[in-house]
Amino acid sequence: MSGDYLDWAEKYRPTSLKDVVGNDAAVKALRQWAETFSTGKKAVILHGGPGIGKTSAAIALANDLGWDYIELNASDTRTKDAINKIAGAASKAGTFEGAGGRKLIILDEADNIHGTSDRGGEAAILNVIKNANQPIIMIANDPYEMSKPLREAALMIPFRSILTTSIVKVLKKICADQEISCDPEALMKIAERTKDLRSAINDLQAAAMGSKRVTVEDVSTADRDVPETVFKVMGMIFRGHDMTKSLDAMRKLDERPDDVIGWVDENLPRSYEDDDLEAGYDAISKADMYLGRVMKRQDYGMWRYASFMMTCGVNNARKRKYGGFVKYSPPTYWQKLGRAKSARTVRDSLAKKIGSQCHTSKAEARSTYIPFLKFIFDKNDYAVRLSAQLKLDEDEIAYLLDAKKAAKKVSEIYRKSREMIEEEIEHEIDVFGHFSRPEKKLEVEPEEAEPEEKEKKKAGRKKPAKARSRDGGELDEDAAMTEEVTIDPAPQETEILANAEEKKEEALEEDRPKKQRTLFDF
Ligand SMILES: Nc1ncnc2c1ncn2[C@@H]1O[C@H](COP(=O)(O)OP(=O)(O)OP(=O)(O)O)[C@@H](O)[C@H]1O
Structure with a gap:
């Protein structure tokens, strides 16, 4: 295997049928179909849940038999032309034959062919199946979304979910190859929560990011930190085949549309390219327009259209098939807002302290005193005394210094100011009680x-x-x-x-x- 892959699921895609994990019966049926192709049906439909090896098995088969293959996406309107070309070429002897004499057409998302406005796609496929001498493998999650004639023209081969123990074996191999030490418990945890090998590999990659060790905590933290439901909705929008499902899922989310749009906006450029990206942004901008109207007119009925555009609209903007691992992230402006908010809180508590010491309003303290304090905080000596006088905490000192809270300078000033406060208290006690030093x-x-x-x-x-x-x-x-x-x-x-x-x-x-x-x- 070569190439510097960012996506482990792609890197560890099996290249031979013997490496396809589980689904032994399906693999056997597929091989038999390929070996008896000239006398039997021209097409097969590999169907089953996502990420369980359907596409991998099709590619592995081509590799094993030395066939050339072309992967097409049924929901792409350009597919019809491509198929027609292939069908045309197929009638010309010699021009269409791979090393083993065959060229395999792998037609992904075959259950989504109705989703395209171009119905001619289905007719073209049927035509290829009937007339061409070349094998076709159609991949589908739900074959009953396909037309009856198409189903009847093909051999149906079901793929089932993969056993947890088999998933663990694959994950172990990947860890060994990546030189990662991994808690068996962590692998089990990853495998148990999915029956889908692609998701399991993605989860492992996410947990191992930036580390050479994966623990149960890494796996659980990934669980805890991310509201999984939002991630699922992102997956449905950017990778799903049924746009209405993404809308339904979004409605079930405990998030407002004006928050979800941030997620879609953040993850769109990670998920789409070129024309799809442009069309995706177009859908987002329409959703945003409806959200604006909600604000302006206080007409919350408009949320419906906004939600539709940010889910179905963006989903429908996708015309190509995208592989690869996408790590969905929360909107970056939330993080910025979070930072800004904490800075605001610190500034206000500072203004309050200054206000009570200087008998001035918080607003005055904010606008006049804080900039001045920032200026004189440069002088370390003043910084300690002022911090003691105002009883500043580390956040407030860091704010005045424009430094990070963890900075050494901040902790130094804080420590010294606390010592000063303690000395002062002791001294006041002395004076108050009239004992010790004055006596002498x-x-x-x-x-x-x-x-x-x-x-x-x-x-x-x-x-x-x-x-x-x-x-x-x-x-x-x-x-x-x-x-x-x-x-x-x-x-x-x-x-x-x-x-x-x-x-x-x-x-x-x-x-x-x-x-x-x-x-x-x-
Ligand atoms: N049975 C399997 N054996 C080995 N690897 C697998 C298997 N199933 C999935 N994988 C891993 O998951 C990745 C995705 O699998 P694949 O594309 O074959 O899934 P799929 O069933 O075709 O899913 P989809 O319907 O979403 O296209 C592969 O690249 C491979 O790393």
């Missing part, structure tokens, strides 16, 4: 004070345990203690005590680290 510095004691009074006063200062708390009860006790000290002093004593208090305050002031009192007091 205070040299002036009122000599005349009664020893008993002095004792009481000292005892009053040494009440740290209670002074630590600011609750009412303890304050009262402390206040009572002060009262005891100041009760009925002699005039001289009053003056001396007042002096002593003044000096004590001065000493305290000197001893106190420079505290920023207002936001802009540096």
